[in-house]
Amino acid sequence: MRAGVYRGAGRMPVEEVPEPVAGPRDIILDVRACGVCGVDLHAFNAGDDTLLGQIMGHEFSGAALYVGREVDGIAVGDRLTGLPIQPCGRCRRCLGGAVHLCEVWATRSIAFGLPGAFAERLRIPDAVLGGNVHRLPDHAAFTDGAMVEPTAVAVHAVAQAQPPVGEPAVVLGLGPIGIQAGQVLLAAGAGPVIGVDLSPLRREAGARLGMITIDGAGGLDGIRAGLHAAIGEREVAVVIEASGDARLVPQAIELVRPRGTVVLVALYRRLSEFDAMAAVQREVTLRGSVNVTPPDFREAITLLDQRRVRMPPLITHRLPLAEVEQAFRLQADAASSVKVMVTQD
Numbered sequence: 001m002r003a004g005v006y007r008g009a010g011r012m013p014v015e016e017v018p019e020p021v022a023g024p025r026d027i028i029l030d031v032r033a034c035g036v037c038g039v040d041l042h043a044f045n046a047g048d049d050t051l052l053g054q055i056m057g058h059e060f061s062g063a064a065l066y067v068g069r070e071v072d073g074i075a076v077g078d079r080l081t082g083l084p085i086q087p088c089g090r091c092r093r094c095l096g097g098a099v100h101l102c103e104v105w106a107t108r109s110i111a112f113g114l115p116g117a118f119a120e121r122l123r124i125p126d127a128v129l130g131g132n133v134h135r136l137p138d139h140a141a142f143t144d145g146a147m148v149e150p151t152a153v154a155v156h157a158v159a160q161a162q163p164p165v166g167e168p169a170v171v172l173g174l175g176p177i178g179i180q181a182g183q184v185l186l187a188a189g190a191g192p193v194i195g196v197d198l199s200p201l202r203r204e205a206g207a208r209l210g211m212i213t214i215d216g217a218g219g220l221d222g223i224r225a226g227l228h229a230a231i232g233e234r235e236v237a238v239v240i241e242a243s244g245d246a247r248l249v250p251q252a253i254e255l256v257r258p259r260g261t262v263v264l265v266a267l268y269r270r271l272s273e274f275d276a277m278a279a280v281q282r283e284v285t286l287r288g289s290v291n292v293t294p295p296d297f298r299e300a301i302t303l304l305d306q307r308r309v310r311m312p313p314l315i316t317h318r319l320p321l322a323e324v325e326q327a328f329r330l331q332a333d334a335a336s337s338v339k340v341m342v343t344q345d
């Protein structure tokens with residue numbers, strides 16, 4: 001079969017690779033859509049040598065092509081998406097209940113150690129319906145299904161924030177995770193939700209999905225002015241930092257109210273410098289958020305099923321597998337894309 005194979009910084013040629021081989025507890029998926037994620041992009045741009053030869057792609061959907069005889073409840077032809085992370089179940093983190101922080105997940109998961117979904121077909125190991133494999137709602141397109149994983153990342157981040165109902169929340173960075181965090185905040189009853197980004201295209205997508213948006217070009221003063229116009233003297237209970245710009249971490253701490261929560265859900269290339277006293281004297285809670293748990297994934301499916309989050313406004317580009325490298329370049333251009341999908345229709 002054909003797959004995009006990571007061959008160093010900026011290079012992902014489509015090559016002929018071996019067909020996946022399924023065991024009795026596995027599924028083979030005929031991949032229909034796979035999103036380009038910031039995590040993939042980070043490695044693609046940085047030239048991470050440890051990933052040479054990796055088939056990336058962990059935001060996928062498709063139709064079951066083969067179902068192992070020990071897999072329950074799934075039939076050939078079912079429209080599916082799945083959780084890429086395969087925790088080991090035996091390490092301290094897994095035994096402590098934090099399976100998404102499994103000490104070895106990155107060596108044994110789809111697109112992290114195992115082949116990913118920028119490929120014609122994908123093996124899902126140890127498939128469990130409702131666990132690491134989920135049926136798509138009937139109304140959902142395959143591209144919607146490929147958005148479930150990043151939506152679950154947003155569900156996880158919002159859960160760290162525990163947003164109070166009816167209180168303002170801010171999202172810094174309206175990439176796919178930021179926009180989904182905005183939708184999940186609104187679904188959780190927070191509001192208004194104010195999104196900040198430099199890209200007019202991304203602000204427009206956020207606005208279509210119910211957020212008030214502010215151009216980040218004006219820095220902290222500009223955000224403060226925009227916030228005042230939007231919510232007057234009301235205070236911000238929660239800030240989700242989803243831009244990955246280390247300079248916005250101190251701004252997030254400044255923007256949140258005393259006893260508010262800042263959640264960092266991005267990859268940072270640089271160190272961040274912030275006024276620790278601003279956090280101390282206002283008792284700000286600062287939390288990191290990474291990966292997703294099976295309950296986050298189920299919640300994301302439910303939100304899609306109930307149409308409380310919408311996927312199509314985020315999807316700006318669809319490219320065939322043959323153009324996966326171009327898909328990465330488009331995803332890297334925040335001015336002209338929100339979410340780029342590699343599709344096989």
Ligand SMILES: [Zn+2]
Pocket residue numbers: 037038039058059149150
């Ligand atoms: Zn991702």
Ligand SMILES: [Zn+2]
Pocket residue numbers: 087088089090091092093094095101102103104105
């Ligand atoms: Zn583990």
